[in-house]
Amino acid sequence: xxxxxxxETHAEIMEATYRAxxxxxxxxxxxxxxxxxxxxxxxxxxxxxxxxxxxxxxxxDYLLSEFEQDIASIEGPPDEKLDEFIKRFVVVxxxxxxxxLHLALLELRAQSPFNDRFRDHLARSDTIVRDVVAEIIxxxxxxxxxxADAEPEAVAQLVxxxxxxxxxxxxxxxxxxxPDAVSDAxxxxxxxxxxxxxxx
Amino acid sequence: xxxxxxxETHAEIMEATYRAxxxxxxxxxxxxxxxxxxxxxxxxxxxxxxxxxxxxxxxxDYLLSEFEQDIASIEGPPDEKLDEFIKRFVVVxxxxxxxxLHLALLELRAQSPFNDRFRDHLARSDTIVRDVVAEIIxxxxxxxxxxADAEPEAVAQLVxxxxxxxxxxxxxxxxxxxPDAVSDAxxxxxxxxxxxxxxx
Numbered sequence: 001x002x003x004x005x006x007x008e009t010h011a012e013i014m015e016a017t018y019r020a021x022x023x024x025x026x027x028x029x030x031x032x033x034x035x036x037x038x039x040x041x042x043x044x045x046x047x048x049x050x051x052x053x054x055x056x057x058x059x060x061d062y063l064l065s066e067f068e069q070d071i072a073s074i075e076g077p078p079d080e081k082l083d084e085f086i087k088r089f090v091v092v093x094x095x096x097x098x099x100x101l102h103l104a105l106l107e108l109r110a111q112s113p114f115n116d117r118f119r120d121h122l123a124r125s126d127t128i129v130r131d132v133v134a135e136i137i138x139x140x141x142x143x144x145x146x147x148a149d150a151e152p153e154a155v156a157q158l159v160x161x162x163x164x165x166x167x168x169x170x171x172x173x174x175x176x177x178x179p180d181a182v183s184d185a186x187x188x189x190x191x192x193x194x195x196x197x198x199x200x
Numbered sequence: 201x202x203x204x205x206x207x208e209t210h211a212e213i214m215e216a217t218y219r220a221x222x223x224x225x226x227x228x229x230x231x232x233x234x235x236x237x238x239x240x241x242x243x244x245x246x247x248x249x250x251x252x253x254x255x256x257x258x259x260x261d262y263l264l265s266e267f268e269q270d271i272a273s274i275e276g277p278p279d280e281k282l283d284e285f286i287k288r289f290v291v292v293x294x295x296x297x298x299x300x301l302h303l304a305l306l307e308l309r310a311q312s313p314f315n316d317r318f319r320d321h322l323a324r325s326d327t328i329v330r331d332v333v334a335e336i337i338x339x340x341x342x343x344x345x346x347x348a349d350a351e352p353e354a355v356a357q358l359v360x361x362x363x364x365x366x367x368x369x370x371x372x373x374x375x376x377x378x379p380d381a382v383s384d385a386x387x388x389x390x391x392x393x394x395x396x397x398x399x400x
Contacts, residue, residue, distance in 0.1 A: 103313055109372040110306040123373040154385040157366075161382040162358055165365025172309040173323040182361040185354040190389045 013038060013048055014062040017055060022100040026107035031055070053117060056108060060121040063105075064128060071132055078140030079195065082159075085133060086186070089163035090179045103171055130156045137194075150194040162186055213238060213248055214262040217255060222300040226307035231255070253317060256308060260321040263305075264328060271332055278340030279395065282359075285333060286386070289363035290379045303371055330356045337394075350394040362386055 016037035024033050031052055035042040049055040070088070074081050091098065112118040133156035140146035162182055170178030216238035224233050231252050235242040249255040270288070274281050291298065312318040333356035340346035362382055370378030 103310060106310040107307070109368070110303060110310055112372045113303055113374065119372070119374055123375065126369060126373050126375075151385075151388075154381075154388060157382055158362055158385040158389060161365035161369060161378075162362035163365070164369060165361035165363070166357075168309070168368055169326060169361060169364060172312045172319070173326050174313065174319055175323065175326075178361075181354075182357055185351075185358040188351075188354060189358060189393065193389065193393070 009040065009044065009048065010058075012040065013045060013055070014059060016045075017059045017062075018101065021059075021104040022097050025100070026104040026111075029056075029104075053115065057117045057121050060108075060118070060125055064125045067129065068132065071136075077145055078136045078143060079145050081136045082133070082140070082191065085136070086159065086163060086183050089167050090183055099171060102167060106168060106171065126160075130160055133159055144196055146194045147196055155190065155194060158190060159186065209240065209244065209248065210258075212240065213245060213255070214259060216245075217259045217262075218301065221259075221304040222297050225300070226304040226311075229256075229304075253315070257317045257321050260308075260318070260325055264325045267329065268332065271336075277345055278336045278343060279345050281336045282333070282340070282391065285336070286359065286363060286383050289367050290383055299371060302367060306368060306371065326360075330360055333359055344396055346394045347396055355390065355394060358390060359386065 013034070016039075017034050019037040020029060020034045023037075029052065031045065031049075032042075034052075034055065035045050038045055049058065067088075071081060071085060074084050108118060109122060112122050130153070134152035137146055137150055137152035137155050141148055141150060141152070163179065163186070166179040166182035170176060213234070217234050219237040220229060220234045223237075229252065231245065231249075232242075234252075234255065235245050238245055249258065267288075271281060271285060274284050308318060309322060312322050330353070334352035337346055337350055337352035337355050341348055341350060341352070363379065363386070366379040366382035370376060
């Protein structure tokens with residue numbers, strides 16, 4: 001019972017952090033601004049997290065577990081799961097909240113070379129996300145959806161780097177069509193080539 | 201004569217900005233710190249640039265023109281020019297100065313949604329860099345190096361997004377091998393496929 005309550009509070013703090021980051025960005029984020037978005041007491045916030053850094057490190061892990069749950073919840077063949085993964089990067093460009101979040105995350109990422117904890121958690125997140133994509137490709141090979149000579153790790157690395165680059169470039173130059181254009185090119189030059197063609 | 205002197209001073213200011221950005225990063229950069237790296241007078245710095253923002257906008261253009269000169273100076277067939285373009289992203293991971301510069305630029309890029317001038321100059325830079333790569337592919341098609349059905353704009357977009365994403369991820373998680381791994385995948389899944397195979 002107590003654990004349920006604690007994990008509910010944790011989730012509420014993460015949602016408050018999400019809202020505060022979207023509204024204020026990374027640079028001017030304070031524990032007070034997160035507390036303002038949190039419906040429970042400021043004391044409870046500080047009971048859970050000693051510092052902004054500790055809270056943001058937990059937030060990186062929270063986004064990762066949200067992502068993992070999202071991908072795991074897709075029922076369907078591996079090629080549809082891959083489509084869904086790519087769509088997540090494209091959708092960012094379409095809602096103001098997601099744009100604001102990813103801009104805040106870009107600022108946080110730019111600090112990570114000077115912050116061991118951010119860097120460690122981002123590196124862990126990078127490995128897990130790449131593994132998720134590689135596993136989708138691997139499952140697709142087993143199920144005959146993707147070609148047997150496709151290399152899961154290499155494809156995963158290329159998909160993730162190109163979509164992340166597209167999102168960053170789109171966000172920073174204010175071009176909402178960027179991730180869409182890159183995903184089109186990614187399908188044409190990479191994904192369509194590893195799909196097993198069936199005669200319909 | 202006066203124009204030569206002015207453009208020499210401009211180049212010296214840009215080099216001072218480069219050094220100051222590498223040493224101090226973006227967030228703590230001041231006109232004073234740039235002036236400290238500039239051998240001539242602080243008055244001359246302020247005569248050329250009213251504000252840090254104006255100076256950094258000129259610096260974005262300076263990096264772009266350096267890049268254009270670099271690529272234009274490569275004597276060789278289009279596929280070698282493309283190799284050289286990709287190598288520029290990989291090399292970033294190998295020298296501390298380039299790493300520091302690109303981290304500073306990442307911070308600056310994260311500010312661009314809130315700064316019209318940064319955004320405009322970054323958008324212009326993005327278009328020009330993509331055009332340079334698309335032109336390399338286009339020339340390669342004309343010269344029979346790349347396949348006639350390769351689409352210059354789509355390939356350019358994919359190359360640029362994936363290498364930019366690889367650089368950002370490598371820098372932020374401290375993995376120097378990232379751009380190399382993504383460039384390997386890019387060759388295997390995209391560039392080798394558009395190369396015209398010749399019987400040697």
